[in-house]
Each structure stands twice: as structure tokens, then as C-alpha cells.
Amino acid sequence: MKLAPRDAHAFFAKPDLTKAGLLIYGPDAMRISLIRKDLAQTITGPEGEAEMRLTRLSGAEVRKDPAQIADASRASGFFPGQRIVVIENAGDGLAKPLTETLEGWQPGDAFLLVTAGQLTPRSPLRKLFETAPNALAAAIYADPPGRDDVEAALARAGIQNTSPDAMRDLLALAQVIDPGDLRQTLEKLSLYKSGDPSPVTPDDVAAIAPAITDAGLDEVIASVADGAVADLAEALPRLAGQGTQPTGVCIALNRYFRQLHAAAAHPQGPDQALARARPPVFGPRRDRMARQARDWGSARLESILGLIVDADLTLRSASAAPQRAIVERLMIRIAMTRPR
Numbered sequence: 001m002k003l004a005p006r007d008a009h010a011f012f013a014k015p016d017l018t019k020a021g022l023l024i025y026g027p028d029a030m031r032i033s034l035i036r037k038d039l040a041q042t043i044t045g046p047e048g049e050a051e052m053r054l055t056r057l058s059g060a061e062v063r064k065d066p067a068q069i070a071d072a073s074r075a076s077g078f079f080p081g082q083r084i085v086v087i088e089n090a091g092d093g094l095a096k097p098l099t100e101t102l103e104g105w106q107p108g109d110a111f112l113l114v115t116a117g118q119l120t121p122r123s124p125l126r127k128l129f130e131t132a133p134n135a136l137a138a139a140i141y142a143d144p145p146g147r148d149d150v151e152a153a154l155a156r157a158g159i160q161n162t163s164p165d166a167m168r169d170l171l172a173l174a175q176v177i178d179p180g181d182l183r184q185t186l187e188k189l190s191l192y193k194s195g196d197p198s199p200v201t202p203d204d205v206a207a208i209a210p211a212i213t214d215a216g217l218d219e220v221i222a223s224v225a226d227g228a229v230a231d232l233a234e235a236l237p238r239l240a241g242q243g244t245q246p247t248g249v250c251i252a253l254n255r256y257f258r259q260l261h262a263a264a265a266h267p268q269g270p271d272q273a274l275a276r277a278r279p280p281v282f283g284p285r286r287d288r289m290a291r292q293a294r295d296w297g298s299a300r301l302e303s304i305l306g307l308i309v310d311a312d313l314t315l316r317s318a319s320a321a322p323q324r325a326i327v328e329r330l331m332i333r334i335a336m337t338r339p340r
Helices: 005-013 029-044 059-064 067-074 092-103 124-131 147-156 164-174 179-192 202-208 215-226 229-241 246-265 270-275 283-315 323-336
Strands: 021-025 054-058 084-090 111-116 135-139
Touching: 005 029, 005 135, 005 147, 021 029, 021 124, 029 084, 029 111, 029 179, 054 059, 054 067, 059 067, 059 084, 059 092, 067 084, 067 092, 084 092, 092 111, 092 124, 111 124, 124 135, 147 164, 147 179, 164 179, 164 202, 179 202, 202 283, 215 229, 215 246, 215 283, 215 323, 229 323, 246 270, 246 283, 246 323, 270 283, 283 323
Parallel strands: 021 111, 021 135, 054 084, 084 111
Antiparallel strands: none
């Protein structure tokens, strides 16, 4: 039987072990690997591997000796409890031995968990698990995790209490990092909140979220938008010492002020605009950018974008003017024109 995404989530959380096996397939190898690991542990418990109730086979070795599938499925374990046979990187060449194993499967045999890459609708392996009365198939798409995925990941990390604003930020973060990084981030969040019964807040998310931009450069540009000329006097030599290229600074300036302009011009206000921004803007940084957008206003920000574009064209031209000086003067000029 073919599982719809919602049914697949329900099965992963509470597997139906009256079925003989499950095929999970799709282009996202990382996500499939995480699901395989979690599902195997859910079925066997945390000691399943230590108690030798988990057997791993690769598609390549099974192709050489197809009888391994049936042997592993029917083998008796030394310890009581559910057994599972995991076959990784399976292909259509395994459809025949898997057909024989599924047809001969009896209650008490090991559960078969088969993983594969992208399979077409005509794939014999996919057709087998979709049509067999005692088997299931679930497609794992490369779409960003949805709310159900994030909530399940939070539960696995032991995080029970999340504020609506923090959940919004976590959903935004899930759109721009891969599932493995998201899991590590939530594990870090769990440690960060250890012993703290209060709900997770946007500030907590901001504290543990992986850096998506160059944090040092981004802070300098935020100082420009704040009009902090004195801070720039200290920061600009530091940027130069780090080897930050003038063209890169100009690109970052353009990106930051475009985001401010979009926030200032948004019909629902800067807060709503930044809440939907990609990449996501978290906690205090979002509050800071919303304030900057309101203070500057869309008309002034449009003028600033014109200055940045002019500077960028000069940097890319054959001009003999020193590039670092062009960018540093631009940043100081913007900071000094900020509305007071």
C-alpha cells in the first residue's frame, strides 16, 4: 500500500508491526537516513542493536546473495523482542527476492525496512511494496520540513514547550538548513533549555541557530544602518584585516538595505515582512531591523540603494580609485545620513 505523507508520519511515530515491511525512497538521502535510523530505533528500542535484533544489509551484498534477505528475516534472535532487517540502497534488482520474502513472511519474522533512491512509478521494487497486501511504501520528498516534521523533531529532542513565535522561527529556519543540521540545532536547543521549564522563545532560537550569514560583516552593516559612526571607526580596520573584499562588502550592503527597503514598504509593516524573510531573521536582530526600517522609511532607503548601486558599478569598472576607500566612504556616508 502506498502511504500518503500524513499517513507516513503516523506510521513512523507508531509502526504497524502486523505488516511485513516498508519501503522508503526518494532523492533526499540525508532525510531517508534520519528516518531509517529513527524508525529502526522505534521498532527495536534503544538496545536493539546491542541485543542483535537489528540486521543491516546493503543492496550490493544482497544482489550477490539474495538468500540473505529470507535468512535474516526468519533467523531466531538470542534476545526477546521485535527484530528488524534494514536493507540500504536497494534497487529494482532486489524486487524478486523481496517478493519471495514478503510472500513467505509470517508473524514473528523480522520487519523489513528497505531504503532506496528515487524510483519511477514503473519501478518493480516500488510496485512490489505498493501492491503487496502486507507491505507499505512511502515517498520521501526533498521539500523543506513542515510543521509536523518540526514538531516531531522537537519531541525527539525532548522539547515540550515552545511559544508560537519561537515555532514560527523554527519553521523558517527549517526552510534554509538541511534536516541533519536542523536535528543538531534542536539537540543544541534541548541542552540550552535543560532545567529551564519556561517556553522556548525567539531569543532562545536566535541563540542557538546556525550562522547563515557572515556574522561579523552583518554586524558592521547593522551598525551602518544604526548610524553608529563611532563603531565604524573601530570595525572598518578589523574588516580590512580579516581580508574581507570590498566587492563582498558592497554586495552585503545591497542585500541588507534591500531587505530593509522591502520591510519598510511592506503593507503590513516591517515586523510582518521580516517574519517571512528568507533567510530567516531571528530574535533581537529582527527587532533591530524592524526598528531600522521604520526609522529610515522606504523613500530614504530607496535613495541609499541608489548610492550602493553606484558604488558597486564603480568597483566593477576600470576606475583606478582605491576600492576599499570607496566602500568605507560609502558606509560612513550612509551612517551619517541616517535620520535622527
